Amino acid sequence: MSNTLLPALYNTMRRIRTFEERVSELFIKGESAGTMLHLSIGEELGPACVGTAMKNNDTFTTHHRGHGIFIARGGNPDKMLAEIAGKKDGYCKGKGGSMHIADMKLGHLGANAIVGGGIPTVVGAAMSYKYLKEERVSVAFFGDGAMQQGILYESMNMAALWKLPVVFCCINNQYGMGTKIEDAVGIKDFSKRAKSFGLNTLHINDLDVEDAYYKSKEIIESARKFQPGFIEVECYRFFGHARMDKSPYRKESEEKEKRKLDPISYAKSKLIKNNILNENEIDKIDNNIMNEMDNAMEFALKSPLNDEKEIFKDVYSKNDPMPVSVHEKIKKILSN
Amino acid sequence: MSDLKKNYFDKITYRDALRLAMHDAMLEDKKIIIMGEDIAKYGGAYGATKDLLNLFGNERVIDTPISESAIVGAALGAAMSGLRPIAELMYVDFFGMSMDQIANQLAKIRYMFGGQISAPMVLRAQGGTGRSGGAQHSQSLESWIMHTPGLYLTMPAKPNDAYHLLRHALKIDNPTIFIEHKLLYNTSGFLDKNDPNFLFGKANVLREGKDISIISYSRMTNFAENAADQLNKENISVEVIDLRTLNPLDRETIIKSVKKTKRALVISESYYTSSVPSEITSIIFENCFKILKKPVIRYTAEDTPVPVAPNLEKNYIPTIEKIVEYSKKLCN
Numbered sequence: 001m002s003n004t005l006l007p008a009l010y011n012t013m014r015r016i017r018t019f020e021e022r023v024s025e026l027f028i029k030g031e032s033a034g035t036m037l038h039l040s041i042g043e044e045l046g047p048a049c050v051g052t053a054m055k056n057n058d059t060f061t062t063h064h065r066g067h068g069i070f071i072a073r074g075g076n077p078d079k080m081l082a083e084i085a086g087k088k089d090g091y092c093k094g095k096g097g098s099m100h101i102a103d104m105k106l107g108h109l110g111a112n113a114i115v116g117g118g119i120p121t122v123v124g125a126a127m128s129y130k131y132l133k134e135e136r137v138s139v140a141f142f143g144d145g146a147m148q149q150g151i152l153y154e155s156m157n158m159a160a161l162w163k164l165p166v167v168f169c170c171i172n173n174q175y176g177m178g179t180k181i182e183d184a185v186g187i188k189d190f191s192k193r194a195k196s197f198g199l200n201t202l203h204i205n206d207l208d209v210e211d212a213y214y215k216s217k218e219i220i221e222s223a224r225k226f227q228p229g230f231i232e233v234e235c236y237r238f239f240g241h242a243r244m245d246k247s248p249y250r251k252e253s254e255e256k257e258k259r260k261l262d263p264i265s266y267a268k269s270k271l272i273k274n275n276i277l278n279e280n281e282i283d284k285i286d287n288n289i290m291n292e293m294d295n296a297m298e299f300a301l302k303s304p305l306n307d308e309k310e311i312f313k314d315v316y317s318k319n320d321p322m323p324v325s326v327h328e329k330i331k332k333i334l335s336n
Numbered sequence: 337m338s339d340l341k342k343n344y345f346d347k348i349t350y351r352d353a354l355r356l357a358m359h360d361a362m363l364e365d366k367k368i369i370i371m372g373e374d375i376a377k378y379g380g381a382y383g384a385t386k387d388l389l390n391l392f393g394n395e396r397v398i399d400t401p402i403s404e405s406a407i408v409g410a411a412l413g414a415a416m417s418g419l420r421p422i423a424e425l426m427y428v429d430f431f432g433m434s435m436d437q438i439a440n441q442l443a444k445i446r447y448m449f450g451g452q453i454s455a456p457m458v459l460r461a462q463g464g465t466g467r468s469g470g471a472q473h474s475q476s477l478e479s480w481i482m483h484t485p486g487l488y489l490t491m492p493a494k495p496n497d498a499y500h501l502l503r504h505a506l507k508i509d510n511p512t513i514f515i516e517h518k519l520l521y522n523t524s525g526f527l528d529k530n531d532p533n534f535l536f537g538k539a540n541v542l543r544e545g546k547d548i549s550i551i552s553y554s555r556m557t558n559f560a561e562n563a564a565d566q567l568n569k570e571n572i573s574v575e576v577i578d579l580r581t582l583n584p585l586d587r588e589t590i591i592k593s594v595k596k597t598k599r600a601l602v603i604s605e606s607y608y609t610s611s612v613p614s615e616i617t618s619i620i621f622e623n624c625f626k627i628l629k630k631p632v633i634r635y636t637a638e639d640t641p642v643p644v645a646p647n648l649e650k651n652y653i654p655t656i657e658k659i660v661e662y663s664k665k666l667c668n
Contacts, residue, residue, distance in 0.1 A: 059417070091450065091452075092448060092449050092450030092452065093451070095450050096448040096450060100448035100449065102448070102449040102450075102452060102453070104416075104452045104453050109413070109416055109417075109453075110445060110448070110449055112441075114436055114440050114441070117436060117437075117441055118441075119409070120405065120409025120410045120413060120437065121409060121410075121412060121413035121416065121441070122413060123406060123409065123413055124409065124411055124413020124417065124419075124421075125413040125414065125417040126413075127369075127413070127414045127419070128414045128417035128418045128419045129417065131369065131395060132419075138413075138417075150405065151405050151406060151409065151436070151437075154401070154403035154405055154406035154409075155409070155410070157401055157406075158400070158401065158403065158406055158410060161401065314446050314451035315446070315447055315485050315486050316446075316486070316488075316510050317446075317454060317508065317510050318451075319509070320508075320510065320584075321584075323485060329622075332623075333623070336623065336625065
């Protein structure tokens with residue numbers, strides 16, 4: 001056990017939460033591109049432990065609720081928030097937004113707005129790494145909703161069949177939009193499913209991020225040696241599905257009770273209890289993060305809008321003609 | 337496969353031209369892999385990948401489980417990560433199983449991710465009627481693809497084009513959907529590996545004519561040529577255009593031809609409604625409205641599922657007799 005690991009994990013989880021609070025603020029200010037903003041508040045443990053256990057050149061895809069994972073993998077809050085605001089300085093020039101954020105340099109092969117849509121990407125990435133003899137692992141992050149999509153099982157089977165350096169990581173926040181997990185599955189034991197495909201499995205269902213980190217690391221390192229794995233991290237989505245969702249499908253008392261299961265508070269107590277950091281030192285960390293995210297907010301708000309021509313860019317490769325605007329087509333017809 | 341090193345063939349089958357294209361591309365580029373159902377040991381349901389396993393080994397020629405969605409998705413992931421995969425779906429009808437990966441992922445990743453990454457891959461499939469395959473093994477679903485920005489789409493009719501289109505698709509950075517026709521594999525034609533006239537994205541004017549333009553692609557191109565021969569005997573001069581690629585679509589050649597002939601017939605095995613032929617017809621109306629002597633006709637498959645019974649299947653798609661008949665009526 002090192003004395004730097006837990007502070008680092010705490011820092012990551014706190015950064016995720018503060019970032020998501022800023023996303024929420026961006027929405028309230030009317031500066032977000034749309035309302036389809038899926039926050040990972042309450043779910044910070046999974047991204048922190050798995051994201052930290054991955055190595056530098058490992059890659060990943062995420063689901064629509066992926067801000068936290070990207071932060072844990074080194075995502076730059078300035079460019080992330082600018083992307084979520086639909087601005088030119090965003091990771092994808094504002095054309096992807098919250099649900100399609102990506103950064104190839106950091107190994108982020110893309111967030112995905114189709115439930116399960118990004119899962120086979122990591123299978124293919126791992127095929128490349130194996131063929132090119134690169135020691136990299138690719139991790140697919142997805143929610144409990146994707147556990148009910150066929151593409152997951154096609155992908156698990158391929159990963160097991162071809163012994164690929166892949167980890168499937170399910171962040172089980174108990175709800176697929178408004179449908180509780182118990183209303184969506186016959187059997188809740190997801191590891192059983194993964195095991196039956198031949199994957200190593202890990203089920204994390206507590207608040208100790210440090211412990212979760214070590215266990216995740218084992219799964220990831222086995223994958224690096226071509227034994228693919230599956231990690232389920234149980235957690236609770238503290239707020240609604242997206243920013244407009246006021247959670248009419250669950251009781252306030254449930255939310256109140258479940259929000260006590262806070263991995264950040266837990267980590268904070270552990271830091272203090274084990275004399276790793278004192279309250280003042282933790283406050284200082286929190287304040288630094290506040291400043292960092294305030295700056296990101298400022299960056300996003302100041303970032304310029306795109307030129308209208310941006311609509312037509314990036315459909316085809318730079319060597320190919322861009323699609324012709326409808327207006328130009330009409331103009332040509334009218335001039336005939 | 338014999339004659340691997342020959343550069344010119346007077347006569348080669350469409351199947352062998354495709355095999356040769358994959359072979360030559362794989363020799364040249366170690367990042368090309370092929371994956372699909374029964375493409376390795378079996379050699380492909382229509383034999384298009386026969387012998388490639390022996391030549392390139394199972395690291396590069398990969399039999400997959402029957403998981404169409406993950407075949408496309410994994411090929412996409414590999415394409416994003418340094419390889420240049422050829423994924424094969426045995427029948428174009430199986431696009432139904434993988435349409436999310438094709439239309440929501442493959443077509444959009446470059447755009448969604450702001451141009452950071454491309455997916456240089458080719459998705460091969462075959463379609464069309466002619467083997468009584470029925471409603472789920474005989475369709476022509478190119479309109480689904482043409483309706484999706486971000487995907488290149490090619491449908492060669494001739495061995496020479498099949499070779500060059502595939503070679504080209506394996507060099508560019510756009511994902512390309514490459515649709516073959518099940519009844520073309522055994523057809524033959526020339527192949528010139530150094531063809532100086534081949535241009536990706538350019539339609540091929542197979543016959544020059546002055547009375548009517550027959551515009552087509554894939555197997556229907558051969559029907560158009562056959563009809564043109566018959567019409568020629570009756571002093572109707574037909575311009576036969578083989579589109580070869582549907583995206584990019586060579587609008588200029590279509591418009592130029594119809595401006596000359598002032599009459600057009602669009603032939604396809606696709607459905608009539610909201611289809612590639614609808615699109616081409618629109619383009620002609622939009623651009624040649626004032627000079628058209630007759631309305632443009634799109635002669636397609638019927639707007640019904642594909643029937644199995646051979647007599648029904650034959651008349652479900654355009655026939656040469658009817659192409660001749662409709663052309664004559666347009667030229668009256």
